[in-house]
Amino acid sequence: MTGKILVSACLLGHKVRYDNGDVPCLDARFLKWYEEGRFVHICPEVVGGLPTPRPDAQRQGDRVVTGAGVDVTEPFMKGAQATLKLAREHQVALAILKQDSPSCGSLYIYDGTFKDTKAPGEGTTTELLRKNGFKVFGEDQLDEVEQELARTDGQGIL
Template identity: 60%
Template structure:
């Protein structure tokens, strides 16, 4: 059975910076979850950050919390763990939460904490892609379904 790496908040874990979750309730996603295909990961938590935690955004190659604290190290550790899990589970695709400084695959916040999004990718997504993994988001389930069928 082909495995899928997925952001923990989409999986249903309460791991977001605000202690929330945003579970994906699409019937295909829920079927994959029931089948045991989904491998959840939260790069921020796996990198050592707490729940809740200050909102953070990418600023160039760094990740900075809204408090001004540099949390790049934790984001890097979490990205490395995401890649390790993807390799260990031989995942065919990754479904990562859009807009996140770890998991955004198309857009991220611009680092000004003004709710402004820019084209970009989170650190975990960047490292996953550099390691050869296909990374899509929760809005790409049609593409993901085809990838699973093809592999």
């Protein structure tokens, strides 16, 4: 059996982003994994209780705040916990989450200044998943995902 993949809902075209938009991933490999039924999807921010649309938010250390300075750390953490629970329930092999997001970023996130500047870092959900042993990739790392799936599928890991 092939491994399940946890995926950010916005990458599947769901309108869950802060701006009520989506960012569907149209890479042929991503679409193939979707067709194979591998995906388990979630939007940590929505599951954490935030509306769509919602104010833009960025990480500032351990906190997540909106551009107006409102602390939204609690719903971000609630969403991260729900995502971890879902990953465990479905025994996902890995996650493909939306790069740059304050929840899902895996390599870079916005730097907390609200000046459209990115910095190395990870979102709250990515951080929690990694602390619990899950491998997390962005939608721009599908070569690495493909390699990891070949490794885990070859070992019979679900």
